Amino acid sequence: MADQGAADPGNNNNNKPEASEGTIIKVTVKTPKDKEEIAIAEDASVTQFKEEISRRFKAKQDQLVLIFAGKILKDGDSLSQHGIKDGLTVHLVIKTAQNTSASSSTSTQAGNTSASSPDTNPSSTAGSTGTTAPPTQTPNILTGFGDLAGLAGLGMGSANFMELQQQMQRQLMSNPEMLSQIMENPLVQNMMSNPDLMRQMIMANPQMQQLMERNPEISHMLNNPELMRQTMELARNPAMMQEMMRNQDRALSNLESIPGGYNALRRMYTDIQEPMFSAAREQFGSNPFSALGGTSESGAQPSRTENREPLPNPWGPPNSSNPSESGGATTGSTSTSGGTTPSVSNPLGINPGSLGNGMFNSPGMQSLLQQISENPQLMQNMLSAPYMRSMMQSLAQNPELASQNPASSPSSAGTNTAQQQLMQQMLQMFAGGGGGGGSTQTPEVRFQSQLDQLSAMGFINREANLQALIATGGDINAAIERLLGSQPS
């Protein structure tokens, strides 16, 4: 009877369900992903068991960690010692190379066996490199959110948005991880994937509008959905963002070397940067997106008056955002890349973290909502924030987006159901208030200039024009395509 051997891996001979011979038992080995039944001798040692397992799971023996009934099975032990019998389940963890640091001491051993594992936790390092960009951007997240977020901050009923914003900023700064979390939240991504919404928000800023008038290039940028999309992609991906910044720095240094280029840069700076800077400062973050700038031609085309100089960080007290020493400008933007330093690829310094999400998910938000419900005054204040209003309008116009927002927030599932409802009520209220109430921006009015252009081009059906404009959020080109599409010739 010596033929049943645990030494016969995967052997079909052993199809005796019970260890009638007293030797072979079937033990289920479960990993988080997988499950295998392994036949092994009852009196086998853990080492032998691991051999079998390493064959079956195609992993090295020393990568295997076996757990049974809350204890780690050490190689020197035997299965019976732990009470492993037929039909029972043992958990398996296959350690991937990066995280190994012989965690031999998990059960009971006091003291640090592997005191300093050089890789410590690469996943966390990886995580932190990923977040190195974001943490430096945290100072701006808050401003990114604008008034809304500002309130969310720790606004203990303070009606002063600035204060609130600062508080929130502080809070966020103490948790640099928050940004990356925020970014990962699908809500942010949602908002960011809606170029129209973004554009509206940006355009809503009166300074922006001024700026746009002065520099038609900028409005061109904004109107180009491609560009917007690209920038948003960018914003979404901090790593990519850094890449872009680097690229554009290189481009800028090229620019400089072109005769006369330096001057052009300088000019651009004074033309564009300053007003934006002061505009942004004034509003202090009321425009969270400070700018979705286009990037694309971050190339050397000095002739274009497009803003290619890295713009200073509009919110940037902490940042020595002064890329204007155009000499060092190129490095300036990278060094201040933390705060969404507006730069060519990101003229207005979009801050990924600042986009939307925190609004709905930050713990600050929760306290905000709480306070709001307790303090109608606060609510009033919120309402009166001009930025808020335009934001709500945009939301109102995209009722889809609006309802998506609270709904898609995953964390809403958790403790935030009340918050969710509150948000929805708020949205509706604002939508109603924004749409009907004091706002002067009905779609018609907003699209007035576009409508004019369209009719000048020969699209006389004002109704249809308006529809198209609404659908495309004011993008003339897209609206035209829409119109052409629906009216074949």
Next chain:
Amino acid sequence: FIVGVKVPRNFRLLEELEEGQKGEGDGTVSWGLEDDEDMTLTRWTGMIIGPARTNYENRIYSLKVECGSRYPEAAPTVRFVTKINMNGINNSNGTVDSRSIPILAKWQNSYSIKIVLQELRRLMMSKENMKLPQPPEGQTYST
């Protein structure tokens, strides 16, 4: 079982013991008696496998769970043996603060050791915990 019936402590714990040995559940937590001879079924060891995509990933956390005489009417006390950085876990000795972990704070007699372990694992995945920097792997609290 029937709601409202109070199952004697030992019956419950024996059930949990069996469940732990059969490896019920998704394989991400494991629990068993610390000492097989422990007739009072008081001291248990638990294990949590750190969830993926968090800073706890791929780590195995060992815990000690103590089911007092009033279990399951009263919540067990839980303590991490493996060092961990997580909200609600005492940084110097690994004890789990019963007031910060929701199911311990609002314990019900239908909860079990498995549920506690699973809940702790779930909390590892929460936004506030998942990216907390962790001590080097394999360190334990010295008690």
